[in-house]
Amino acid sequence: MTQITYEVLALRYGIFDGRKQFQNYIVPDDHAAPDPLDFFVFAIRGPRESTTPRTIVMDTGFNAASAKRRGREIICTPDVALRNAGIEPATVKDVVLTHMHWDHAGGMEYFPAATFHIQAEEMAYCTGPCMCQPFLRRPFDVEDVQSAIRALYADRLRVHQGTVELAPGVTLHLIGGHSGGIQAIRVPTARGWVVLAGDAVHLWGNIRKRNPFPVVVDVARMLRGFDTIEGLADGPDHVIPGHDPLILHRFPPLGTNREIVQLHLPPVG
Ligand SMILES: [Zn+2]
Ligand SMILES: [Zn+2]
Secondary structure, three states: OOOOOOOEEEEEEEEOOEEEEHHOOOOOOOOOOOOOEEEEEEEEEEOOOOOOOOOEEOOOOOOHHHHHHOOOOOOHHHHHHEEEEEEHHHOOOEEEEEOOOOOHHOOOOHHOEEEEEEEEHHHHOOOHHHOOOOHHHOOOOOHHHHHHHHHHHHHEEEEEEOOEEOOEEEEEEEEEOOOOOOEEHHHHHHHEEEEEOOOOOOOHHHOOOOOOOOOOOOOHHHHHHHHHHHHHHHHHHHHHEEEOOOOHHHHOOOOEEEEEEOOOOOOOO
């Protein structure tokens, strides 16, 4: 274990209460059972040992207009969620886009000073021939893809090809499966290696039961991704899914704000 450690926060900004189990598992136990999803952005702060710590944000969330259009309940916009944790989005220098789906890439406007980090395979996927298929295009909003291309032409999009070290000890990993080139982040923390899986793992149930989420481009690759993610993390509780409502219950809150939890601390339940 490296000596370098970071703080990691999950910040909930949205809720999708009306979701059913068949929408979250390819093989549901109880087809119509309620199975809500939460929407998060994640923040990595550190290294704690450095005199010049930095903040990396994972995913930008969606904005109020997309929430209305897609029928999702928003608690606050992601920029407000970050400010509630003492992070000013306008000053954040590095934002990782796990993938280009609307609920992850819809808030690039909140980060005017940031360089965005994405995998080449994801950019190729969301601008390539698969987008001629309405079914595959559905989780994307063209405005977000345009924003990414504008960032590319403004030298504000770093297009990575596989594993890369973003900050000392913090690495990006190409996973794929759920989207063309989804990536995850591995972070050293005081409790060990934590992996922010993004939508490579939506819910702990998906990875623990090896029962994939139905929004998927390549099921075999998603299942191999579960193995990769488990191999990168120090244990099952070190894998942090992208949309699991249990996250807020399993980790200690940041102060009195129940919508923000500290993932670098051991689980509480
Ligand atoms: Zn997604
Ligand atoms: Zn998502």
